[in-house]
Amino acid sequence: MRVILDPIKISFHNLNSSKFRSFLTMLGIIIGVGSVIIVMSLGSSAQGLVLNQVKTLGSNLIGILPGGAEEKGPPAAALGITITTLKYQDYEALIDKKKVPNLTSVAATVTGTALVKSASETKQENYYGTTASLADIQKFELAEGRFLLPQEDTNLARSVVLGSTAAGDLFPNTDPLGKDIIIKDQVFKVVGVLKKKGSSGFTNVDDLIYLPLFTAQKALLGINYLNSVSAKVDADENVDRAMEDIRATLREQHNITNPIDDDFTVRSTAQALSVLTNITNVLKYFLAGIAAISLVVGGVGIMNIMLVSVRQRIWEIGLRQAVGARKSDIILQFLIESVFVTFSGGSVGIILGGLISFLAAAIIKHLGYDWQFSLPAQSIMLAASIAILIGLIFGMYPARKAGRVSPMEALRYE
Amino acid sequence: MSLIKVVNLCKIYDNEGVKTAALCGVSFNIEKGEFVSIMGPSGSGKSTLMHILGLLDRPSDGKYYLDGEDTSTLSDNQLARLRNKKIGFVFQAFNLLPRTTVFENVELPLVYDRQSNAGNRSRVMKALRSVGLENRAEYFSNQLSGGEKQRVAIARALVNDPEVIFADEPTGNLDSKTGVQVMEIFEALNRHGHTIILVTHETVTASYANRIIKILDGKIVSDRAVSEKKRQLAERRKRIK
Numbered sequence: 314m315r316v317i318l319d320p321i322k323i324s325f326h327n328l329n330s331s332k333f334r335s336f337l338t339m340l341g342i343i344i345g346v347g348s349v350i351i352v353m354s355l356g357s358s359a360q361g362l363v364l365n366q367v368k369t370l371g372s373n374l375i376g377i378l379p380g381g382a383e384e385k386g387p388p389a390a391a392l393g394i395t396i397t398t399l400k401y402q403d404y405e406a407l408i409d410k411k412k413v414p415n416l417t418s419v420a421a422t423v424t425g426t427a428l429v430k431s432a433s434e435t436k437q438e439n440y441y442g443t444t445a446s447l448a449d450i451q452k453f454e455l456a457e458g459r460f461l462l463p464q465e466d467t468n469l470a471r472s473v474v475l476g477s478t479a480a481g482d483l484f485p486n487t488d489p490l491g492k493d494i495i496i497k498d499q500v501f502k503v504v505g506v507l508k509k510k511g512s513s514g515f516t517n518v519d520d521l522i523y524l525p526l527f528t529a530q531k532a533l534l535g536i537n538y539l540n541s542v543s544a545k546v547d548a549d550e551n552v553d554r555a556m557e558d559i560r561a562t563l564r565e566q567h568n569i570t571n572p573i574d575d576d577f578t579v580r581s582t583a584q585a586l587s588v589l590t591n592i593t594n595v596l597k598y599f600l601a602g603i604a605a606i607s608l609v610v611g612g613v614g615i616m617n618i619m620l621v622s623v624r625q626r627i628w629e630i631g632l633r634q635a636v637g638a639r640k641s642d643i644i645l646q647f648l649i650e651s652v653f654v655t656f657s658g659g660s661v662g663i664i665l666g667g668l669i670s671f672l673a674a675a676i677i678k679h680l681g682y683d684w685q686f687s688l689p690a691q692s693i694m695l696a697a698s699i700a701i702l703i704g705l706i707f708g709m710y711p712a713r714k715a716g717r718v719s720p721m722e723a724l725r726y727e
Numbered sequence: 728m729s730l731i732k733v734v735n736l737c738k739i740y741d742n743e744g745v746k747t748a749a750l751c752g753v754s755f756n757i758e759k760g761e762f763v764s765i766m767g768p769s770g771s772g773k774s775t776l777m778h779i780l781g782l783l784d785r786p787s788d789g790k791y792y793l794d795g796e797d798t799s800t801l802s803d804n805q806l807a808r809l810r811n812k813k814i815g816f817v818f819q820a821f822n823l824l825p826r827t828t829v830f831e832n833v834e835l836p837l838v839y840d841r842q843s844n845a846g847n848r849s850r851v852m853k854a855l856r857s858v859g860l861e862n863r864a865e866y867f868s869n870q871l872s873g874g875e876k877q878r879v880a881i882a883r884a885l886v887n888d889p890e891v892i893f894a895d896e897p898t899g900n901l902d903s904k905t906g907v908q909v910m911e912i913f914e915a916l917n918r919h920g921h922t923i924i925l926v927t928h929e930t931v932t933a934s935y936a937n938r939i940i941k942i943l944d945g946k947i948v949s950d951r952a953v954s955e956k957k958r959q960l961a962e963r964r965k966r967i968k
Contacts, residue, residue, distance in 0.1 A: 633839070
C-alpha cells in the first residue's frame with residue numbers, strides 16, 4: 314500500500330512545491346480534458362434540444378415522402394431532390410378507412426417560397442399548401458380566426474393562415490385577421506393566425522404561412538404532385554401496423570409488386586428520433602475526438618517533464634534501489650506520478666469544462682432557446698479515463714527508463 | 728562462517744571495446760562485528776568493491792558469499808530483497824529525500840520490505856534514538872545541518888537492523904568537528920555489535936576501524952588490524968586539531 318501511496322504523496326509534494334511549473338505541465342491535459350467535456354456537454358444539450366422538438370410532435374406520427382430509400386438512409390426527397398411520384402390520389406386512398414383503419418388524420422402538403430405583400434410590407438416567405446387536417450396532426454392552436462376548412466382543400470379558396478412570426482413580419486402594427494395579402498399577383502384573405510409554437514424538428518412552424526392544398530398546387534406552383542403526406546395514428550402501438558397498411562395501399566396505387574421498387578418512403582417519428590439520435594451522436598463523438606487530439610499534445614508535455622524528472626532525481630532512484638526497491642517499484646512509482654499529474658490535470662479540466670458549459674448553457678437559455686445544461690456522468694467518466702490513460706501511455710517510457718537505471722550509476726551521479 | 732567472503736573478485740568495465748579492470752583477484756573475509764576500513768586513492772577500485780559488496784553491482788568474475796549465500800546466482804529482485812534486509816548504506820551526500828520528514832526518510836527501507844507497517848513507528852524512533860535525533864522526527868530533511876543529515880542517514884541504514892552497514896566517505900561533506908561526531912556514532916554502533924565497512928581515502932577517518940584494507944589499482948596491497956596504540960594516537964591527534 315505504501316508503495317502506491319508514497320508516490321502519490323511525492324507527486325503531490327513535487328507539484329505543490331513548484332506550482333507554476335506544475336500548472337504549465339498540466340495545462341495541456343487541462344485544456345484537452347476541458348474541451349472534451351465542453352464538446353460532450355454542449356453536444357448532449359444540443360441533442361436534447363433537437364430531440365425534444367421532435368418529441369413534442371408526438372411519437373404516433375407517420376410521414377410519407379416520395380421516392381424510395383434505404384431503411385437507414387434518408388429518403389431522396391429529404392435531400393432536396395424533386396420527385397413527383399406522390400399524388401393527390403394517393404392521399405385519397407390513405408384517407409380510406411377500409412385501407413388504413415388506424416389513421417385518425419391524414420394531411421397532404423406541398424411547399425414553396427414566394428414574395429408576399431401586405432399593405433405595408435413585402436417579404437420572402439415559405440408557405441405550405443396543405444389540407445385542413447394538418448391542424449390536428451401538428452396540434453396547431455389559433456390565436457384568432459380559424460384554420461383552413463376541409464372544403465377549402467380542393468375548391469381553390471384564396472384563404473390563408475399565418476404563423477405567428479409570419480404574421481408579425483407582414484403586419485407589424487395591425488391585426489392581420491380579415492386583411493388581404495398578395496402572393497404572385499393573387500389576393501388572399503387572412504382567415505386565421507396561429508399561436509406561437511416554436512420550432513419543431515428542422516422547420517419553424519411559426520415562420521410559415523398556410524394555404525389550401527389545391528390553391529398552392531394549381532394557382533401558385535403549377536404542379537400535380539405532393540411533397541409529403543403526414544398522418545396521425547390512433548395509438549402508439551398501432552404505428553407499425555399503420556405503416557404496413559400505408560405501404561400496401563401505396564403499392565396498390567402505384568402497381569408495385571416488389572417492395573424493392575417502392576417509389577415512396579414511410580417513416581415514423583420514432584424512427585426519425587433514432588435517426589436523429591444517431592446523427593447527433595456521431596457529430597458529438599467526432600467533435601470530442603478532435604478535442605481529444607489536444608490531449609495527445611498534453612501527453613507529450615507530460616512525457617517531457619517526466620523524462621526531466623527521472624534525470625533530476627536519478628540519485629533518488631539509486632537510493633531507493635539501495636534500500637531495497639525493486640525495478641518494478643521504481644517503474645510503478647514514476648507511472649503513478651505521471652498518472653497523478655494527468656489525473657489532477659484531468660480533474661481541473663473536468664471542473665473547468667463543466668463550468669464553461671454551464672455558463673454557455675445559461676447564456677444560450679437567456680437568448681431564448683429551450684437549452685438544458687447537461688453533463689452526462691458517462692462523459693465525465695470518459696474524460697477521467699482518458700486522462701488516466703494518457704498518464705499511463707506517456708508515463709510508461711520515462712518510468713521504464715527510470716527502472717533501467719543501475720543503482721550504482723545512479724548513486725555516482727551527483 | 729564469515730559474514731562476508733569474497734574469492735578472487737574481478738570487475739572489468741568494457742567501455743566501447745576498451746577493457747579496464749577496476750578490481751582484480753580480490754579475496755578476503757570479514758567476520759560479524761568487525762569494523763573495517765577500505766582505503767585507497769580515487770580510482771583505486773575501492774568504490775567498485777563497495778558497490779559489489781553492497782549488492783549494487785555484480786562482479787565480472789569471482790565469488791561473493793554474504794552470510795553464507797552465493798550472491799552470483801541471485802536475481803535482481805532477490806538482490807533488492809537482500810539489500811533491504813541485510814545491508815544498510817550511508818553515503819557521502821547523505822541522499823535524504825527533500826521535502827520529506829526525518830521520520831519518513833528513516834522509514835524508507837521499511838516501506839520496501841513488503842510487510843505490515845504496524846511496528847514501523849517504534850523501529851524508526853529506536854533508530855533515531857541511537858543517533859540522538861529522536862526529537863527531530865517531524866523536521867523536514869532540508870531543515871537539518873549537515874551533521875544531523877548524516878545522522879539521519881545512519882538511522883535509515885540502521886532501521887532494518889541489517890547485518891552490515893556500508894559507509895561511503897561518510898565524512899566527506901562534513902567539517903572535521905561534525906565528522907568526528909559522525910565517526911563516533913559508527914564507533915558506538917560497532918561497540919553494540921554492528922558490522923561496519925567504511926570506504927574512505929582519509930587516514931584519520933579510516934583509523935576508527937579495527938582493520939584496514941588498502942587497495943591500489945584494483946588489488947589489495949595491505950590488510951591488517953589497527954593496533955590499539957595506533958588508534959589512540961590517531962584519536963589524540965584529532966583532539967589536538
